[in-house]
Amino acid sequence: MIKRILVPLDASPYAKNALNFACKIAQQLDSEITGLVILDLPGIEKSIGPIPAGGLYYAEQLEKTKTEEAKKQIDRIMDDFEKKCRDEGVRFAKSQQQGCPSENIVREAVYYDAVIIGMRTYFQFGAKDDSGDSLEEILDSCITPIYAVPKSFEIVNFPAMSMNVCIAFDGSLPAARAMQRFTHLRLPDHLQVTVLNSNKNKDEAQYLLDRAESFLMGHGFRNIKKDWTNESIIKAVENQYLDKMDLFVVGANSKNDLLDFFLGSLTKTLIKKDKKPVLIGQ
CATH class of the missing domain: 3.40.50.620 (HUPs)
Incomplete structure (x- = not known):
């Protein structure tokens, strides 16, 4: 029985659809969903790039700005997650962490029955805009079953329709x-x-x-x-x-x-x- 579901969150349509899918499952199995957001500090630092001579101060300021922007985005994501779960009537918990997204997800997944995640991931808040390799990295190490959810798929009239x-x-x-x-x-x-x-x-x-x-x-x-x-x-x-x-x-x-x-x-x-x-x- 799936009683605990982990949903790694970002601001993309993939994550939103993964949460939709998780809510459908949770409603039927009385499961609890944990929304996980990760502040990728190593990714932000890496995105700054090489620091030229005399550029340390500006690099530090840029890193600080990107980190603050990422934290604001994470707060919005968690607010949206809570609202979605309350609207769908499912039990939920919230978790915020820092570090490498894939490594954190693999560590957390041990304590869950399923991971429901978007087929494309955008966990590098403030670091880059294109999708990352988190799903592939998670598949390489995770022992927990993974549901990978596409961008636009929708479960229609479930469970009324099989x-x-x-x-x-x-x-x-x-x-x-x-x-x-x-x-x-x-x-x-x-x-x-x-x-x-x-x-x-x-x-x-x-x-x-x-x-x-x-x-x-x-x-x-x-x-x-x-x-x-x-x-x-x-x-x-x-x-x-x-x-x-x-x-x-x-x-x-x-x-x-x-x-x-x-x-x-x-x-x-x-x-x-x-x-x-x-x-x-x-």
Whole structure:
């Protein structure tokens, strides 16, 4: 059961949509959401760049100005977070920290059941305007399941209308771990699940699909469809599933390159596409 959700916040539409997604989950599971904002002091200092001779005073003043601006932005973000949670009727907590965003998130995530984060991150308040590498860095080290949420996706009429979920399952440990983490969404009556296997051997695919179905049914899921394809998993998802699914469940190795196995490349593809939420169960 997902009872504690960590949502790293910034001022971007991605973070706002991640919070929207978190609120939908929290409403159904009576979860508490912690909004986390991080003042990236190392990033601000790095953004100043090389200091020429005689420029120390001006560099210090610029760093001070950027830090003050970042703190004001963080206060606005936290005010918006509190208002959103109160409007949605979900329990919440607020956390402000300083340091490297990805490192802080990984440390905090240990004490949560899920991290819900935007597919693009803009944690460098006052340091730079383009997206950073925080999501990739978090995926490399985090042991907590991560829901990566795109910029414009919206859950429509949930739970009145079921959510369509695609579990990419190849029988590997990361894929099995992702499927197990998915069952923490204790909403079997509101989820239409498709288990997808890409395999040249149809008999092997059927065996894996049957085992996955048995596992899901043991957790109360009944609306299960089993699909097999002999084309690559990426092509199958792009051509047949990307538009009609609301959530993808994929595996990824912690502390390893996401391309270590075929689902890793699917993970990167889905993040790059930026169309549907992805549950990544490391």
